[in-house]
Amino acid sequence: xxxKRIFFILLGIAIFLIPCLALCDTxxxxxxxxxxxxxxxxxxxxxxxxxxxxxxxxxxxxxxxxVQGYFIINAEGYITAQGTxxxxxxxxxxxxxxxxxxxxEDEINQNDFMYCRISNTSDTNGYGIHSVGARVIIMNCFFxxxxxxxxxxxxxxxxxxYMEISDSKISNCEQCGIIxxxxxxxxxxxxxxxxxxxxxxxxxGIQLSIQTSSGECNPTITNNHIHHNDKQGITLANLYNYGExxxxxxxxxxxxxxxxxxxxxxxxxxxxxxxxxxxxAGDPDSGAGVMLYGSGTNGTFVQNEVAFNFCGxxxxxxxxxxxxxxxxxxxxxDGENNIHDNIDGTGTTFSVYNGSSLDMKAENxxxxxxxxxxxxATIIDGNDNPSYGIVDFDPxxxxxxxxxxxxxxxxxxxxxxxxxxxxSTTISFAIGSQAHVSIxxxxxxxxxxxxxxxxxxxxxTHSVAWNGKDDTDQEVPSGIYFYNLKVxxxxxxxxxxxxxx
Numbered sequence: 170x171x172x173k174r175i176f177f178i179l180l181g182i183a184i185f186l187i188p189c190l191a192l193c194d195t196x197x198x199x200x201x202x203x204x205x206x207x208x209x210x211x212x213x214x215x216x217x218x219x220x221x222x223x224x225x226x227x228x229x230x231x232x233x234x235x236v237q238g239y240f241i242i243n244a245e246g247y248i249t250a251q252g253t254x255x256x257x258x259x260x261x262x263x264x265x266x267x268x269x270x271x272x273x274e275d276e277i278n279q280n281d282f283m284y285c286r287i288s289n290t291s292d293t294n295g296y297g298i299h300s301v302g303a304r305v306i307i308m309n310c311f312f313x314x315x316x317x318x319x320x321x322x323x324x325x326x327x328x329x330x331y332m333e334i335s336d337s338k339i340s341n342c343e344q345c346g347i348i349x350x351x352x353x354x355x356x357x358x359x360x361x362x363x364x365x366x367x368x369x370x371x372x373x374g375i376q377l378s379i380q381t382s383s384g385e386c387n388p389t390i391t392n393n394h395i396h397h398n399d400k401q402g403i404t405l406a407n408l409y410n411y412g413e414x415x416x417x418x419x420x421x422x423x424x425x426x427x428x429x430x431x432x433x434x435x436x437x438x439x440x441x442x443x444x445x446x447x448x449x450a451g452d453p454d455s456g457a458g459v460m461l462y463g464s465g466t467n468g469t470f471v472q473n474e475v476a477f478n479f480c481g482x483x484x485x486x487x488x489x490x491x492x493x494x495x496x497x498x499x500x501x502x503d504g505e506n507n508i509h510d511n512i513d514g515t516g517t518t519f520s521v522y523n524g525s526s527l528d529m530k531a532e533n534x535x536x537x538x539x540x541x542x543x544x545x546a547t548i549i550d551g552n553d554n555p556s557y558g559i560v561d562f563d564p565x566x567x568x569x570x571x572x573x574x575x576x577x578x579x580x581x582x583x584x585x586x587x588x589x590x591x592x593s594t595t596i597s598f599a600i601g602s603q604a605h606v607s608i609x610x611x612x613x614x615x616x617x618x619x620x621x622x623x624x625x626x627x628x629x630t631h632s633v634a635w636n637g638k639d640d641t642d643q644e645v646p647s648g649i650y651f652y653n654l655k656v657x658x659x660x661x662x663x664x665x666x667x668x669x670x
Contacts, residue, residue: 236266
C-alpha cells in the first residue's frame with residue numbers, strides 16, 4: 170500500500186511538471202552574453218539583440234530561437250552555436266514573420282555555427298548570416314527561405330579574416346545563396362546551393378562582387394553542387410572592371426541553372442568542373458554553360474566537362490578566355506576540356522560562340538568530333554564574321570597513354586595538420602613502394618611559392634613540414650594554399666591548407 174501511495178504521488182508530480190516544462194521559455198532582447206541553454210529553450214527574441222564587443226554567446230545543442238518581430242541578432246562579440254546531428258540549433262521567425270538575420274563583426278575571435286538551421290530572413294541589407302570582416306566557420310548548416318542567405322564581406326580590408334562555409338545546404342532564396350564582397354580569404358566547400366534567384370532580378374546561387382576601385386575578390390569554391398537555380402549558378406559581378414576577381418573554382422557540379430558560370434569582367438581558374446544542362450527550356454536567352462562578358466574577362470579553363478547546354482562558351486563585348494594554350498611554358502593551362510553536345514532549342518550545336526573582337530585560345534580539347542571541319546562548324550568566330558576574333562582549337566586533345574616504362578608508385582595523401590594553422594603545418598602521406606617524392610605549394614593565383622625538399626623515400630607513411638614561408642624565406646600572408654604531391658615527377662594528389670596569422 171505504501172509503495173502504491175508513493176507511485177501516485179510521483180505520478181501527480183510528473184503530471185504537474187510536464188505542462189510547466191512546456192512553458193519553460195525565455196524572452197530576450199538588448200545586450201546578451203553567456204549561455205543560451207537547452208533548459209531555458211525556446212528563446213523568444215522580442216527586440217534587437219546585441220552581443221557586446223569582448224563578450225561571447227554560447228548556444229547549446231537543441232536550442233530554439235524564435236524571432237517574434239523584424240529584429241536582428243548583432244554580434245559585436247562572437248557566437249558559438251554548435252549543435253549536433255540529433256540536436257540542431259534552429260533560428261526562425263514566428264509563423265510567417267521575417268527577421269533581419271545574424272550580423273557578425275568580431276575580427277579577432279572566431280564565430281562558429283555547426284548543425285544550425287537558419288530560416289526566413291528578409292531585409293535589404295540583412296542575411297541569414299552576414300559576416301562583416303568577422304572570422305566565421307559555418308559547417309553542416311541549412312539555410313532556407315531568405316532574400317539572401319550568406320554574405321562574406323571584407324570591403325576595404327587588405328588582410329580579411331578567414332571565412333568558411335562547408336558541408337551545408339542553401340535553398341529557396343529570392344536573390345542569391347552566397348554573396349562574397351571584396352574578400353579573397355573565403356572557402357565554399359562541399360555545399361549544395363539550389364533554388365536561388367527566385368525573384369525577378371538576376372541573382373545567382375553564388376555571387377562575387379567588387380564595389381570599390383581597390384577591391385579584390387579571389388575566393389576558393391570547391392566540391393559544391395550548384396543546381397536548379399532560376400538564374401546563374403556562379404556570377405562574377407565586376408561591373409565597373411575594378412580590381413582583380415579571380416576565384417579558384419574546382420571539382421564543382423554546376424547544372425540545371427539558367428546559365429552555369431557568368432564572368433562579367435572576371436578572371437579565375439576553373440578546373441575539373443561539370444558544367445552541364447544549363448538552360449531553361451523554351452527560353453532562347455538562356456543556356457550558356459559559361460558566359461563571358463566585358464574587356465576585363467579572361468578566365469582559364471582546364472579539364473572541365475561542358476556539355477548539354479544550349480551553348481558551351483558564349484563570349485561577347487571584348488571578353489576572352491584561355492580554354493587551352495600549348496604555346497607557353499605554363500602546364501596549368503593545357504586545356505583538356507571536354508566540350509560536347511551543346512545544342513540549342515533549334516537543334517544547332519554551339520561549342521563556342523566568340524562574338525568578341527578578341528581571339529581565343531582553345532587548344533588541346535575534346536569536341537563533338539575529331540574532324541576539324543566538323544568541329545569548326547560548331548564554333549562561331551572570325552571565320553563566320555570578320556568583326557569577331559578567331560578561336561584557335563588546333564590541336565585537339567586525343568589523350569596520352571602513359572609510358573609503361575614509367576612507374577608511378579601508389580600514393581595516399583593523408584592531409585595536413587593542423588589545418589587551419591598559424592605557424593607550421595605537417596603534410597602526411599603514404600606510398601606503396603620506394604619513390605622520389607616532392608611537394609609544391611601554390612597560392613590562389615596558381616603561382617608556385619614554395620618547393621619543399623625532395624627526397625627518395627621507402628614504402629610507408631611519411632610527413633613533411635611547411636613553415637608558412639616561400640622560397641625566399643619570407644612569410645606568406647594569411648589565406649588558402651594548395652599543394653601538389655609529386656611521386657616520381659608525377660602529380661598524384663592535391664591538398665588544401667589554410668594559413669591564419
